[in-house]
Amino acid sequence: MTLLELAQRVAAQAGPGEAVEAFASHSVTSSVTVFRGDVEKLSSAETRGVGVRVVVDGRLGFASTADLSDGGLRFALGEARANAGYTSSDVGNVLPAPAPYEPLDGISVPALREVPMGDKVARALELERRTLGTDPRIASVPAASYGDAWGEVAIASSTGVAAAYDSTTCYVTVYALARQGEETQTGLGFSDGRGWQDVDLAAAAGEAAARATRLLDSRKPATARVPVVFDPMVTAQFLGVLADAVSAESVQKGRSLLAGRVGEAVLGQGLSLIDDGRLLDGPGAAPVDDEGVPTGRTVLVDAGELRGYLHNTETATRVGGSSTGNASRGGYGSTPGVAPTNLFLDGSALPVDDLLRRADGGLYVQEVKGVHSGVNPVSGEVSVGATGLWIRDGALGEPVREVTVSSTLLDMLRGVTALADDRRFFPFGGSLAGATLLVGEMTVAGS
């Protein structure tokens, strides 16, 4: 029985007056982390599970199980039904109607499943060796890892949805620790793609080493108001905050600072913010979302102006619109929320060097700490700890530590004055693209 057939068997048990949906997933993953020339951790896993939604009279019940026997599935369906008896009725509690979708070629590289474990170990060891050999100041590599995953998802409902696809991912990550005297600094490097050939060890090793070593000999500066440039990883972290704000779920619940601002200018320099679930460059690409709705391209901010929000079926139904294909689940154990697929900034972009020349005397922020505590997604107040480098004569200069950057999210976004052409997707915590970004003048608090 295929995963889709299993999901369809559950959905077929819908009684009169009720709608039933089954979301089934099956994944096979492996990862290897090495330390000092030896395997430190090796993991290999296979998991399956089903989440069942039942809607009766606009009331929603949910249950999930890892027990895929007939008895286990029957129990989960029964519980989802019972739970629907306790919840409140809402116009948004509907299952989507079926819609045709185009398969997405290129998100699955089946050959990845055939790679022997020994080759994966060898690759992680090679990554560690290369990182150590990059620079004499690299004192150690706290973790060098290889990982891959194959996953299949199937969604079937009594309303007629029947969708399934599989995808693969392959990645390496490495932390380099640089030491000079008493001071230590760390840097992260990574490389990822769909198949074994997409991963570039030299690039990841070089990135980790460069990010760690260039911070050595850092000083805490005096407080000043200067132009601030975000490194692509930092831009991606702030895009993560923005991702919450453009979710219709956050908007409808009054938890978005972008609520009620459609038509307003929210991004500087005529930049656009786009989500595209069919963009093959992005790790979040998929033909359908987590309730079987086809994914697509959604222009959220067009030439600086807010156009709309990301929707799943529930949030779209509430406002009489249609889903943008952004239903997202944490796994078979959770109900669909709203999340971007591949989110990125678009617009006229400069070479990085040109952008840095425009920010002379400014701060290049390489790392921010405390984004989850220091950015209030509701009030928009931003105050984060930062580490980075001064920009001198259009290049990166001496490093700085222990500064705080403060602003509000909207001031920051509207204040953006340049985007660089080094766009790159970061697969950590969603699929968010970073690029070097000149965010204008901000207060940088030191001593």
Next chain:
Amino acid sequence: MLDESDVRATLAAALASGGDWAEVYAERRDSTGIRIDDRRVEELSSGHDQGAGVRVVKDAQAMYAYTNVLTHDALLEAARAAAAGLSGAQRATVADLTRAEPPTRHPVRLAPDDVDKARKIEVTRRCEEAAWAAGGDVRQVTASYADVSTRAFVANSLGHLSDETQVRTRLVVHVVAARDGLMQTGFEGPGASKGFEHFDEIDPATVGRTAAERALRLLDSDPSPAGEMTVVLNAGGGGVLFHEACGHGLEADALAKETSVYAPTRGQQVGSELLTGVDDATLPNGWGSFAFDGEGTPAQRTVLFDRGVQVGEMSDRISAGELGTAPTGNGRRQSYAHLPQPRMTNSLILPGGETREAILRSVARGLYADGLAGGEVNPATGDFVFGVTEAYLIEDGELTRRVRGANLIGNGPHVLRLVDAVGDDLATKQGMCGKGGQWVPAGFGTPTLRIARLTVGGTA
């Protein structure tokens, strides 16, 4: 929960290619989640998860394979997959399994499974309604209820077998208040290793009201000033500072890898003589408590620094082996799908001799942080940052203006030395701690603490 002869066969298969020892960890997890949002019962979910992992350990290497199919064949297949990470000849055998008695108990009087769902919704509802009732500027209330019952089974080739049921319950409320274009939030989230009786002991209405009142107070506040100043941390809230600034650096994996700023200072005076810090998994019914950790080591109380002298660390079996010490029962895992890591359980700074009032009176000018949000730390440098949820200026020993948006930025070892007053008023908070992609329940406790000077990042 697993057949002992199946477990023995699985352990034997896991050791076939040269591991020092092997382990089977299996769990069943039943959970209930309720969310009331915008006055509606938006979600009532039931989860039934299960799975088992087989680990083979050689020196500090860990090979792991897991599955969520709990059959003998699936366990054997996982054992073979884990063993495939090594390529030697068999060196160890499986000892007779002896069932270990729990060293501490965290009694549950009312198992969540025995409580009607309508009562669980009612508890959540009381919390939510009290938050709405706190004031007209309350715009949004989300109240969530969670109960999780985990049956955790651990057996290893050294002869250990334990089988424990851990029950946790928690009520979490988020409130948004707004006035004149300004929005502020309030949060409360009391949790415990208790059954449904937890909600008789904490008043759900008080939980909702407390969160709402905080959001409302923040509407009447000014942006925080920035700069270096004396900071007083309220009882309980300062736990995040200890957790971030010292706790993670005293986890034995970071010490063994020498990525921790505390690696070179074992046995040395690292903090103020006023400070004694412990990690205590035996705290009765504590949020981070248990009887056995994720690899079967009994729960214990570990002194981390004694009057400022760094005397201990938190370890799992592997990191303890690397340091040449005994494991301290801090090997925790999020689920069967995760390897154990050295983690904090309930981290506490023990109370000192001064009253909160006396500490505040002693400050001519500074910041009183009444509640801290999450934070982050770089374990290699000890640099940290965390957000302050609510703060007051201290002027001539009195709390004066209420301020918002403050951040505390500093360095762990520095701050430990700069604590110059410790209150007599220990209070605890509960949260979820993330490390290496795994989230586990962690308790934090501190008395009122005065830090002579700390960088405050503000928005004013």
